[in-house]
């Protein structure tokens with residue numbers, strides 16, 4: 001069959017096909033018996049079929065030929081069609097059918113992959129299109145470590161889906177939503193510090209939070225005096241603050257239009273200086289207040305510079321397509337009309353809300369001042385993604401703190417009939433939550449003295465630390481400057497990503513440079529080095545690996561060769577599992593174990609100069625190929641020498 005041919009890598013699926021036949025002949029009268037195939041946990045086999053017990057409880061009340069689960073298992077085993085993939089079977093305990101795969105078949109599958117490419121091992125998913133909503137910083141605030149996590153996790157999920165032939169819309173749902181009254185500020189700032197986009201967020205309630213976020217914005221360099229990001233709730237405070245900043249800019253730089261980012265410098269200091277001026281000089285204060293009024297009258301488009309976000313994406317090699325909150329603005333009224341006509345929306349204390357069973361607070365969709373909010377935007381975005389973009393799976397990557405919000409939005413959509421009620425049917429929505437990034441002190445991660453972590457600085461530091469380590473190993477002498485830079489980047493950024501991805505995303509993780517850059521243990525550094533070592537084994541053999549692929553054959557006679565070979569073959573189903581359960585750590589664990597299995601093989605099986613050299617070199621190449629694909633899916637750039 002074409003499918004079988006195509007995805008020879010998915011052992012589980014292929015075994016499931018065999019067992020499907022066996023189950024049909026075992027219990028011909030039972031409908032919908034899905035084969036339950038799992039990797040063997042015990043030593044009895046490589047895979048096991050777990051249907052016997054369940055089947056027994058289904059049929060024991062009816063007339064049947066069996067004496068209990070083990071005899072069901074025996075019959076399933078006897079009915080298993082002949083296949084070159086199976087070496088032997090046995091029944092254990094209460095009816096598990098254990099399968100030992102044929103070494104020859106494993107070897108042949110690996111060889112086929114080497115010749116046809118690892119893309120033939122791509123999982124086959126039920127869906128063809130997906131939206132992954134990730135990163136999504138607020139233009140308002142600075143991008144923080146939470147957004148870094150979202151960016152890293154979301155990118156990996158998108159990569160895994162893309163590898164599985166799903167069309168993925170990589171959505172940057174940036175918080176750029178503004179209400180009418182806030183547009184005044186947009187105009188105001190346009191003149192003073194360049195283009196600005198606002199967000200009317202419910203998240204900032206306190207004045208110091210607002211101030212913080214403004215300082216956060218201004219801490220960013222103004223690119224070509226162009227960029228300023230704001231997050232506003234209380235307009236008055238900000239009006240005067242903006243007036244103050246703008247006036248100070250005018251004063252300090254009469255030719256402010258020509259001023260570049262370095263001249264303006266640290267915006268936090270800039271803010272402080274202007275505040276000092278504002279508090280101490282009544283004339284300045286008056287000017288600043290007038291500036292607000294004057295500037296409010298001016299109109300301009302919001303041209304937003306997203307240079308800071310883009311820097312981070314560029315460093316991480318992450319591609320995103322922006323469709324911010326404001327994009328869905330015009331869809332909100334229609335969507336709310338539909339929800340209202342379906343009797344979902346009701347009045348509550350001046351606001352329009354959707355009550356959802358099991359939640360003690362309703363989902364507010366129109367605020368009491370008539371404005372829309374985060375929830376109305378998400379409902380409109382969901383509608384758009386389902387109806388306009390025809391997404392079959394919509395995945396939202398944010399911190400777990402937003403779980404309730406998404407639960408409520410999803411439940412509302414189900415009530416509206418936009419989504420099937422059953423979770424395992426499509427179209428489907430999933431919230432991919434993740435925990436906090438913690439510092440050494442166990443508290444929320446912050447850098448030395450600033451409040452918010454500068455992501456670019458963080459990545460720079462990872463890179464420079466990995467560079468230092470490489471220099472300590474004498475690589476600055478051995479390599480060109482370019483090689484040194486590229487390796488430092490691959491290792492540094494890879495380390496940050498891997499440290500994030502290797503944990504179950506729901507757990508908080510502690511950010512620690514020393515740990516993530518350690519070359520021993522479960523780190524990207526260790527794995528990248530392991531890959532480079534394999535490459536160097538192949539290089540040192542002096543053999544043309546492309547030629548060997550065509551002419552040589554793999555044999556898996558040594559136990560460690562077989563273990564490694566089988567592990568390689570499980571790549572496809574692992575990616576599928578990581579994809580369907582949205583758990584990148586599953587792939588990390590696979591990669592780490594692959595490296596361990598390789599080490600074991602390499603220390604017990606001589607490669608270069610041995611009688612099995614060709615076969616073993618091919619096994620090295622297969623390992624390196626699978627490792628590279630894992631790196632690729634995790635967004636890590638491989639290195640080839642160390």
Ligand code: ARG
Nearest residue numbers: 133136137138173174175398
């Ligand atoms: N901008 C939001 C935040 O920083 C995340 C947006 C997530 N996506 C969504 N469709 N709500 O918290």
